[in-house]
Amino acid sequence: xxxxxxxxxxxxxxxxxxxxxxxxxxxxxxxxxxxxxxxxxxxxxxxxxxxxxxxxxxxxxxxxxxxxxxxxxxxxxxxxxxxxxxxxxxxxxxxxxxxxxxxxxxxxxxxxxxxxxxxxxxxxxxxxxxxxxxxxxxxxxxxxxxxxxxxxxxxxxxxxxxxxxxxxxxxxxxxxxxxxxxxxxxxxxxxxxxxxxxxxxxxxxxxxxxxxxxxx
Numbered sequence: 001x002x003x004x005x006x007x008x009x010x011x012x013x014x015x016x017x018x019x020x021x022x023x024x025x026x027x028x029x030x031x032x033x034x035x036x037x038x039x040x041x042x043x044x045x046x047x048x049x050x051x052x053x054x055x056x057x058x059x060x061x062x063x064x065x066x067x068x069x070x071x072x073x074x075x076x077x078x079x080x081x082x083x084x085x086x087x088x089x090x091x092x093x094x095x096x097x098x099x100x101x102x103x104x105x106x107x108x109x110x111x112x113x114x115x116x117x118x119x120x121x122x123x124x125x126x127x128x129x130x131x132x133x134x135x136x137x138x139x140x141x142x143x144x145x146x147x148x149x150x151x152x153x154x155x156x157x158x159x160x161x162x163x164x165x166x167x168x169x170x171x172x173x174x175x176x177x178x179x180x181x182x183x184x185x186x187x188x189x190x191x192x193x194x195x196x197x198x199x200x201x202x203x204x205x206x207x208x209x210x211x212x213x214x215x216x
Contacts, residue, residue, distance in 0.1 A: 003042045007117055010039070011124055015131050026143075029136045036132065040125045047118040050111055057108045064101035068094050 003010075015032070022028035071094035078087035 050115045067097040
C-alpha cells in the first residue's frame with residue numbers, strides 16, 4: 001500500500017506534540033526532517049502517477065461517450081432504413097460502451113478522491129517541513145547563543161583569575177619596594193627585642209582573660 005494508508009495519521013499529527021514529548025529535541029528534529037522529506041518525495045511521486053491515471057481514465061470516458069453517441073446514431077439510421085437487426089447490434093454495442101463508461105466513472109471518482117487526498121498530504125507535509133526547519137533554526141540559534149554565553153563566562157572567570165594574580169604580584173612588588181625604601185635604622189628599631197615589662201604586662205593580661213573565661 002502507498003502513503004495514502006497513513007493519510008489519517010499524517011493529517012492528524014502535530015510537530016509541536018512530537019517535539020514536546022522528546023527528551024532530545026535536536027535528534028528528534030533531524031529524524032523527523034528525514035522522515036518528512038522521504039514522505040514528501042513519496043507523495044509527489046504518487047501524486048504524479050495518480051494525476052496521469054486520472055488523465056488516462058478521463059480520455060477513456062470521453063472515448064466511451066463518443067462511442068455511445070455513435071452507436072446510437074447508427075442504430076437510428078438502421079431503424080430508419082428498416083434494418084432492426086443492425087439497429088439491435090448497434091444498441092448492444094452502445095450498452096457495452098455504457099457499461100465500460102460506468103466502470104470508468106467509478107475508477108475516475110476513486111482516483112480523483114485519492115488525488116485530492118494526495119494534494120492535502122502535500123500541503124500538510126510541506127507546512128510541517130517548513131515549521132520544523134524554522135524550529136530547527138531557532139534551536140541552532142539558541143544553542144549557539146548558549147555556547148557563546150558559556151565561552152564569555154569562562155573567559156570572564158579566566159580574566160578574573162588573571163587580574164587576581166596581577167594584583168597579588170603588584171602588591172608583593174609594592175611591599176618589596178616599600179621595604180627597600182625604609183631607612184635601615186627604622187628596620188633595626190622594629191627588629192629590636194621587646195621591652196621585658198611589656199612581656200610581663202601581656203602575661204598578666206592573659207591570666208586575667210583566662211580567669212574571666214572560667215567564670216563565664
